Amino acid sequence: MRLVRPSIEWKNEHEDYLKEWDEPRMTPSSFNLAGYENYEVYLDALEIRESGYGKWVPSTNYFLVDDTDRVLAMVDIRHSLTDYLHNVGGHIGYGVRPTERRKGYATLILAEALKKCDELEIDRVLVTCNDDNIGSAKTIVKNGGIEDKSFIEEDGMVVRRFWIER
Numbered sequence: 001m002r003l004v005r006p007s008i009e010w011k012n013e014h015e016d017y018l019k020e021w022d023e024p025r026m027t028p029s030s031f032n033l034a035g036y037e038n039y040e041v042y043l044d045a046l047e048i049r050e051s052g053y054g055k056w057v058p059s060t061n062y063f064l065v066d067d068t069d070r071v072l073a074m075v076d077i078r079h080s081l082t083d084y085l086h087n088v089g090g091h092i093g094y095g096v097r098p099t100e101r102r103k104g105y106a107t108l109i110l111a112e113a114l115k116k117c118d119e120l121e122i123d124r125v126l127v128t129c130n131d132d133n134i135g136s137a138k139t140i141v142k143n144g145g146i147e148d149k150s151f152i153e154e155d156g157m158v159v160r161r162f163w164i165e166r
């Protein structure tokens, strides 16, 4: 099991994962391939996004892959917080392949992402989830998350916010 960065060799695995994705929104959104002419164009756009261009803060994205090179989960690590990230998005966003859920992979990819945060010297890591996302809340608490005040979005969605001290 290891973290790898998106690159052309992961094109087929990435596309397969998205075929399986079962929710209206891709999480993390940085792995959404919709609207890109081809994978190379997506990779170029991701590189620009990761550099902290425009509305984006610098970020790093990883796939969690197993020993057979199957992508099990994806994570986006934002290196700093904007107002939006402070209230809603947090430092780390992750998602797990639908057929691989309930096997501990969210817990694992968050733990691995926290090690990357250590390298980035982020000593208080904010991780959030929607109020109805019990699996994600458990994942955060299992990784040491201490709950702060929730944020209520304009549409009434309650976002739970947790800090993980490193």
Ligand SMILES: CC(C)(COP(=O)(O)OP(=O)(O)OC[C@H]1O[C@@H](n2cnc3c(N)ncnc32)[C@H](O)[C@@H]1OP(=O)(O)O)[C@@H](O)C(=O)NCCC(=O)NCCS
Binding pocket: 023, 027, 093, 094, 095, 096, 097, 100, 101, 102, 103, 104, 105, 106, 107, 108, 128, 129, 130, 133, 134, 135, 136, 138, 139
């Ligand atoms: C939420 C999500 C990341 C959980 O991934 P996962 O790999 O299934 O999580 P884990 O196996 O590490 O489980 C962590 C804990 O949550 C529990 N859990 C996971 N999914 C659950 C669910 N749907 N309902 C209740 N508990 C759940 C697990 O049982 C485990 O708790 P336990 O150790 O006490 O048994 C996954 O369902 C997903 O990708 N959802 C869509 C994207 C998303 O919501 N991302 C998070 C954005 S904040």
